[in-house]
Amino acid sequence: MKLISKRSLLAVAAVGTLAAALVGCGKKEAPPAPAPAASAPKAEPLKAAWVYVGPVGDAGWTFAHDLGRKAVEAEYGDKIKTTFVEKVPEGPDAERVIRDLAQQGNKIIFATSFGYMEPMLKVAKDFPDVKFEHATGYKTADNMRVYDARFYQDTYLAGMIAGKMTKTNTLGFVGSFPIPEVLRNINAFTLGAQAVNPKIKVKVVWVSTWFDPPKESEAAQTLINGGADVLLQNTDSTAVLQTADKAGKYAFGWDSDMSAFGGKAHLGSAIVDWSNYYKKSIKEVMDGSWKGNTVTRWGVAEGQNDLVKIPDVVPADVKAKVDEIKAAMKAGTFEVFTGPIKDSTGKERLAKGTAADDDWRGKIDFYVKGVEGKIPSGK
Amino acid sequence: MWRLEARPAPSRAMSYASPVVALVMTVVVAFVMFVALGADPVRGLQVFLIEPWNGPRALSELALKSTSLVLCALGLALCYRSNVWNIGAEGQFLMGGIAAGGLAMWFTMNKVGMSNWAFMPLAALAGMLGGAFWASITALLRDRFNASEILVSLMLVYVANHFLSYLVFGPWKDPMGFNFPQTVNFDMGMPRMLAAYRLHWGTVVALVLVVAVWLFMARTYRGYQLQVGGLAPAAARYAGFSARSALWSSMLLSGAFAGMAGAFEVAGPMGQLTPHASTGYGFTAIIVAFVGRLHPVGCVVASVLLSMFLIGGELAQSRIGLPSALTGIFQGVLLFSLLACDTLINYRIRRKVGA
Amino acid sequence: MNEFALLIAATLSAGTPLALAGLGLLINEKVGVVNLGAEGMMLMAAVVGFAVGFHTGNPWLAFAAGAVAGALGAALFGLLVIWLNTNQYATGLAISLFGGGFSAFVGVAYVGKKLDIQQTYAVPGLSELPFVGPAVFQQHPMVYLTVLAAVVIAWFFGRTRTGLVLRSVGESPESAHGLGYRVRLMRMACVMAGGALCGVAGAYLSVVYAPLWVEGMVAGRGWIALALTVFATWRPVRLLLGAYLFGGVTMLQLQLQGMGVDVPAPIMSMLPYLATVAVLVLISQNPGWIRRNMPASMGKPFHPGA
Numbered sequence A: 001m002k003l004i005s006k007r008s009l010l011a012v013a014a015v016g017t018l019a020a021a022l023v024g025c026g027k028k029e030a031p032p033a034p035a036p037a038a039s040a041p042k043a044e045p046l047k048a049a050w051v052y053v054g055p056v057g058d059a060g061w062t063f064a065h066d067l068g069r070k071a072v073e074a075e076y077g078d079k080i081k082t083t084f085v086e087k088v089p090e091g092p093d094a095e096r097v098i099r100d101l102a103q104q105g106n107k108i109i110f111a112t113s114f115g116y117m118e119p120m121l122k123v124a125k126d127f128p129d130v131k132f133e134h135a136t137g138y139k140t141a142d143n144m145r146v147y148d149a150r151f152y153q154d155t156y157l158a159g160m161i162a163g164k165m166t167k168t169n170t171l172g173f174v175g176s177f178p179i180p181e182v183l184r185n186i187n188a189f190t191l192g193a194q195a196v197n198p199k200i201k202v203k204v205v206w207v208s209t210w211f212d213p214p215k216e217s218e219a220a221q222t223l224i225n226g227g228a229d230v231l232l233q234n235t236d237s238t239a240v241l242q243t244a245d246k247a248g249k250y251a252f253g254w255d256s257d258m259s260a261f262g263g264k265a266h267l268g269s270a271i272v273d274w275s276n277y278y279k280k281s282i283k284e285v286m287d288g289s290w291k292g293n294t295v296t297r298w299g300v301a302e303g304q305n306d307l308v309k310i311p312d313v314v315p316a317d318v319k320a321k322v323d324e325i326k327a328a329m330k331a332g333t334f335e336v337f338t339g340p341i342k343d344s345t346g347k348e349r350l351a352k353g354t355a356a357d358d359d360w361r362g363k364i365d366f367y368v369k370g371v372e373g374k375i376p377s378g379k
Numbered sequence B: 001m002w003r004l005e006a007r008p009a010p011s012r013a014m015s016y017a018s019p020v021v022a023l024v025m026t027v028v029v030a031f032v033m034f035v036a037l038g039a040d041p042v043r044g045l046q047v048f049l050i051e052p053w054n055g056p057r058a059l060s061e062l063a064l065k066s067t068s069l070v071l072c073a074l075g076l077a078l079c080y081r082s083n084v085w086n087i088g089a090e091g092q093f094l095m096g097g098i099a100a101g102g103l104a105m106w107f108t109m110n111k112v113g114m115s116n117w118a119f120m121p122l123a124a125l126a127g128m129l130g131g132a133f134w135a136s137i138t139a140l141l142r143d144r145f146n147a148s149e150i151l152v153s154l155m156l157v158y159v160a161n162h163f164l165s166y167l168v169f170g171p172w173k174d175p176m177g178f179n180f181p182q183t184v185n186f187d188m189g190m191p192r193m194l195a196a197y198r199l200h201w202g203t204v205v206a207l208v209l210v211v212a213v214w215l216f217m218a219r220t221y222r223g224y225q226l227q228v229g230g231l232a233p234a235a236a237r238y239a240g241f242s243a244r245s246a247l248w249s250s251m252l253l254s255g256a257f258a259g260m261a262g263a264f265e266v267a268g269p270m271g272q273l274t275p276h277a278s279t280g281y282g283f284t285a286i287i288v289a290f291v292g293r294l295h296p297v298g299c300v301v302a303s304v305l306l307s308m309f310l311i312g313g314e315l316a317q318s319r320i321g322l323p324s325a326l327t328g329i330f331q332g333v334l335l336f337s338l339l340a341c342d343t344l345i346n347y348r349i350r351r352k353v354g355a
Numbered sequence C: 001m002n003e004f005a006l007l008i009a010a011t012l013s014a015g016t017p018l019a020l021a022g023l024g025l026l027i028n029e030k031v032g033v034v035n036l037g038a039e040g041m042m043l044m045a046a047v048v049g050f051a052v053g054f055h056t057g058n059p060w061l062a063f064a065a066g067a068v069a070g071a072l073g074a075a076l077f078g079l080l081v082i083w084l085n086t087n088q089y090a091t092g093l094a095i096s097l098f099g100g101g102f103s104a105f106v107g108v109a110y111v112g113k114k115l116d117i118q119q120t121y122a123v124p125g126l127s128e129l130p131f132v133g134p135a136v137f138q139q140h141p142m143v144y145l146t147v148l149a150a151v152v153i154a155w156f157f158g159r160t161r162t163g164l165v166l167r168s169v170g171e172s173p174e175s176a177h178g179l180g181y182r183v184r185l186m187r188m189a190c191v192m193a194g195g196a197l198c199g200v201a202g203a204y205l206s207v208v209y210a211p212l213w214v215e216g217m218v219a220g221r222g223w224i225a226l227a228l229t230v231f232a233t234w235r236p237v238r239l240l241l242g243a244y245l246f247g248g249v250t251m252l253q254l255q256l257q258g259m260g261v262d263v264p265a266p267i268m269s270m271l272p273y274l275a276t277v278a279v280l281v282l283i284s285q286n287p288g289w290i291r292r293n294m295p296a297s298m299g300k301p302f303h304p305g306a
Helices: A002-026 A061-079 A092-103 A114-126 A151-165 A180-196 A213-225 A239-247 A259-265 A275-287 A316-331 A358-362 B012-036 B041-053 B056-081 B089-109 B116-145 B149-169 B202-219 B221-231 B233-238 B243-270 B281-291 B296-320 B326-346 C002-030 C038-056 C059-083 C088-110 C132-136 C141-159 C161-171 C173-178 C183-209 C221-231 C236-258 C265-284 C287-293
Strands: A046-051 A080-085 A108-111 A131-135 A144-149 A170-175 A201-206 A230-233 A250-255 A266-272 A295-298 A305-308 A348-350 B002-006 B347-351
Touching: A046 A061, A046 A092, A046 A275, A061 A080, A061 A250, A061 A275, A080 A092, A080 B296, A092 A108, A092 A114, A092 B243, A092 B296, A108 A114, A108 A275, A114 A131, A114 A144, A131 A275, A151 A170, A151 A180, A151 A230, A151 A250, A151 A266, A151 A305, A151 A316, A170 A180, A170 A213, A180 A201, A180 A358, A201 A213, A201 C236, A213 A230, A213 A239, A213 C002, A213 C183, A213 C236, A230 A239, A239 A250, A239 A259, A250 A259, A259 A266, A275 A295, A305 A316, B012 B041, B012 B326, B041 B056, B041 B296, B056 B089, B056 B202, B056 B221, B056 B243, B056 B281, B056 B296, B089 B116, B089 B149, B089 B243, B089 B281, B116 B149, B116 B202, B116 B243, B116 C265, B149 C221, B149 C265, B202 B221, B202 B243, B202 B296, B221 B233, B221 B243, B243 B281, B281 B296, B281 B326, B281 C088, B296 B326, B326 B347, B326 C059, B326 C088, C002 C038, C002 C132, C002 C141, C002 C161, C002 C183, C002 C221, C002 C236, C038 C059, C038 C088, C038 C183, C038 C221, C059 C088, C059 C183, C141 C161, C141 C183, C141 C236, C161 C173, C161 C183, C173 C183, C183 C221, C221 C236, C221 C265, C236 C265
Parallel strands: A046 A080, A046 A108, A108 A131, A131 A144, A144 A295, A170 A201, A170 A230, A230 A250, A250 A266
Antiparallel strands: A266 A305, B002 B347
């Protein structure tokens, strides 16, 4: 036993010696310091950081955010210096990453997944001078605000196309987790399809992950086996689209333009373009007008959401109808969730003629009529 | 041609040198990789090896991560010494976290006021019970049905993970939480050593346990039995040491330790239960146990080392833009090098004489 | 009815990577080596296979590349375990860890890329048959090759002289060594062959099944393949059936969801793993059965002249 503990001490000593040597070398580098004062010819660039939950190459959610970040870089050139950390697990590790970014001098930090909400809130308390932006959450502070997109508008438009293109009147949806956002998307998809084809029904399969191509592929295959011939997803990879292509069915791209992956299956991509919002936020930090405690949701009207690359296999009259609704969304005269809306048990959830507000949309915990099955729950 | 020849007695020199050589080999590989990636290798090594120690907050984070690893690894070291291959520490960690989280949730929702100091022993107990329970399933199936503990404990990790999802998506979901999968934030947690940092007194508990296990293994008859049982099962049986009691005690203890680690993590830095409670500590702890040479003090050193790699990997991304995959590569290289060097403790290289 | 046929088709496809990896591990275990690094080997092969498929557009080259990657990973494992006598379990785990990091690292350039490879297959004529056609005959050729592999491996170990010698190495390497057989070389050969099969399994995932590269896409299949070797009591054909069973349970869970069966999704996701445990328990209960079928030297190091 003495043998081993001496060995451990030696190991520690070795690490210590190595460390000392490196500190010696490392000291040549200055630690990151705050911007030097006015004698510099131009102002120190604004440091902005992004925290990603997935890899930037996922062609989906994180990819879209990174495109936004790159747009900001292009717009502001050397007035800005951006950093990002990818694949940060949601949970206690996130707090460390966000805190380190704040300590490194970043003045605005964007956290791009729901699970970063509590960690970011904790760090925001300790860094009142740093601005924090959280995507898809709901808690805010004086130096923290929420931003979100209106994917349900995209899915409504996709639903319109799906309703017309389906031959089996069965549509499929690959769902990640039964949270309000995803349920909202499923319902909007159904409503959009019903608007052009009241006979459709929608089947949903839940994969309990945002990104797992083999699993998404299996889910897509299951939906196709069950008779669905047009698929939509709320997961982040191109697997669903590719599976649909293999099987000779249709599907949509999600989060980014996936037309290159879909072959003949691609009917459009429900995208999100964060660049306008990111540019606006940076501008507000630069001119001092940034305010916390708000929730900003941009959609089609602000150019943040869209359904793009609709191919010619979709008949012209359908395309025209989609454009019509898009224009109405842009003008603010069209609300996807307008009463009467009944849920799948027949209970009325929205009275006739009423247009839903963010509050109603944020609390969706039901399927609308036309969606098969029950929402998986523990109850 | 070279061949390996058994040494008459294990080499003391190599015992000392082996982990050092392994570390040096890993650093060399790291250096090469940084150069290949076009990054400044010295800065890279500095971020990986120095930055995680740089300043009181960094030390607090390092200690926090090491605490979870050391607790898990301690139990695993006991298991592996007894030749019980518990691969499912991650599942036991989760079940301990669920138990403590459930308790905290119940207290919070029923408005039972409690200080962090009062809660800590309860959390520890809940965690130990949860983890030990989960481990007992593996022990039972091995004891009664001879089912491989490697595979059963591993499958139970996946089951535990899905069970957590079921709870936070279903019965334990925060009713005020907009239908998001998480529990309420707990009103109580782990008592912090200093309010400003996340380090909590669970670390002291872990260190106390390290000493306790060391004494157990080095000084008690039971501990001796456990080790002999692992090294020479036939001799152990002859001497009357029960393989069955070794199985149960090592599994239950390692389950309890891993569960306690999970409880501290959920009650401490997390403060609620979410689907992300699974951080992989249970698997990293396997590496820690080996690098720590299955010795309690070794586990402490190894857990600090591996925490350093983990935190360093994060920093390497945000400070220098290096890919996150490097951490896994370095950990693997460290383990390989150690395993290879360890061979030289019991064997030496000789030139073959003759044909 | 058609839905059932499609479920069978999906099961065959899902079970193939499990079967291939399982067969690879079986070959290892027949000579007494337990390789816990299947997950890492499959990941390395998946990324290499995808990269080659991406650059050449040829799926067979991709499979070959995957096999080579798996074999190389296994060779590293073999070197450490067979010649340096390191602990088999720890070394295997190290390979899993390293494979994960290495594949993520190399794969960064390939995330979000598309393969230009033919995706649909059908056996001419046979695929037109009602029910059996879509159920069985519209698979990628690798599915059929896997069945062939299982049969060939069973025949090899059961009926050929080399197979017998290898099995004896697995039962008692000391005796085999005493008889003059080069035990370590034979073990290495099997380890590398097993690694190659795991590699093909990994390449199948990224080139045919997904077909994409993403970090960690093997998602525990390597561990399930390990369980399959025990489940199958080291018989290749039984392993094949076990792989399909497991693949089937996974697909069934999704199918039940699609049919509107109201069981919480996480509970359903547990099914494949609980099924594995149940089967393990059933199989292991009979110690005689295990003793008769498990290679006796599994997991133990071999020292020639010790």
